[in-house]
Amino acid sequence: MTISIPKTCRALLACTALACGGGDSQAPASSPPLAITKTPTGSGDSQQGLPSSTLSQPLRVLVTRGGAPEANVAVTWSTGSGGATIVGANPAMTDAGGIATASFKLGPTLGPQSAAAAISGGASTTFGAVAALPPPPQARISLSNNFFRSDRNGTSPAIDTMVAGTQVTWTWVLTNSAIHNLRSLGPQTFAPSPGGPISGEGHTEVRILNVPGIYNYECNIHAGMTGTIVVQ
Numbered sequence: 307m308t309i310s311i312p313k314t315c316r317a318l319l320a321c322t323a324l325a326c327g328g329g330d331s332q333a334p335a336s337s338p339p340l341a342i343t344k345t346p347t348g349s350g351d352s353q354q355g356l357p358s359s360t361l362s363q364p365l366r367v368l369v370t371r372g373g374a375p376e377a378n379v380a381v382t383w384s385t386g387s388g389g390a391t392i393v394g395a396n397p398a399m400t401d402a403g404g405i406a407t408a409s410f411k412l413g414p415t416l417g418p419q420s421a422a423a424a425i426s427g428g429a430s431t432t433f434g435a436v437a438a439l440p441p442p443p444q445a446r447i448s449l450s451n452n453f454f455r456s457d458r459n460g461t462s463p464a465i466d467t468m469v470a471g472t473q474v475t476w477t478w479v480l481t482n483s484a485i486h487n488l489r490s491l492g493p494q495t496f497a498p499s500p501g502g503p504i505s506g507e508g509h510t511e512v513r514i515l516n517v518p519g520i521y522n523y524e525c526n527i528h529a530g531m532t533g534t535i536v537v538q
């Protein structure tokens with residue numbers, strides 16, 4: 307919440323109020339100034355959504371005068387960088403409960419975005435949001451001595467079917483000091499584990515498989531240590 311300093315304070319009563327803000331030229335001199343805050347609950351602050359999507363919860367502010375809700379106050383919404391827009395009436399008028407709302411449509415840029423609500427006199431409050439892509443679906447495969455096993459279906463050699471865009475994690479499980487590697491055999495391929503064979507309990511190799519097809523793979527140190535992923 308932004309609290310501005312009044313240029314003049316003619317009425318002592320008005321200036322002892324916490325939210326002394328001035329600038330509400332239409333109120334009688336003895337009236338406390340308007341204050342604007344996010345609603346105490348369900349304000350819609352700090353949401354996350356897909357780029358260019360409208361956030362699921364509306365943004366909500368509460369306008370008060372002397373602590374009491376104030377109806378019929380114009381609330382002007384604006385947005386920061388990132389291409390976000392406000393959908394619907396703008397300015398929006400506060401209702402009988404002093405509440406005004408707005409729908410916040412994220413811009414196409416990934417990352418933090420913002421919107422602000424202001425009232426006459428300059429008092430305002432700011433909302434944050436984040437435009438983010440959903441995490442990819444996950445698949446996990448164990449690499450052990452001397453086999454690959456699908457964590458999802460238990461098959462060994464590991465055989466997995468997954469959708470394009472799945473993030474696959476191979477984890478070295480109970481390998482102790484034994485060395486293994488991860489080599490792609492095709493016909494669709496992914497990058498092999500870097501360098502030579504790797505030992506290390508808990509070591510992981512992570513690939514995102516975006517292209518549909520059949521990915522056969524192996525540890526080329528141990529005969530028959532193979533697996534297959536079908537990406538649909």
Ligand SMILES: [Cu+2]
Pocket residue numbers: 452485486487525526527528531
């Ligand atoms: Cu091996």
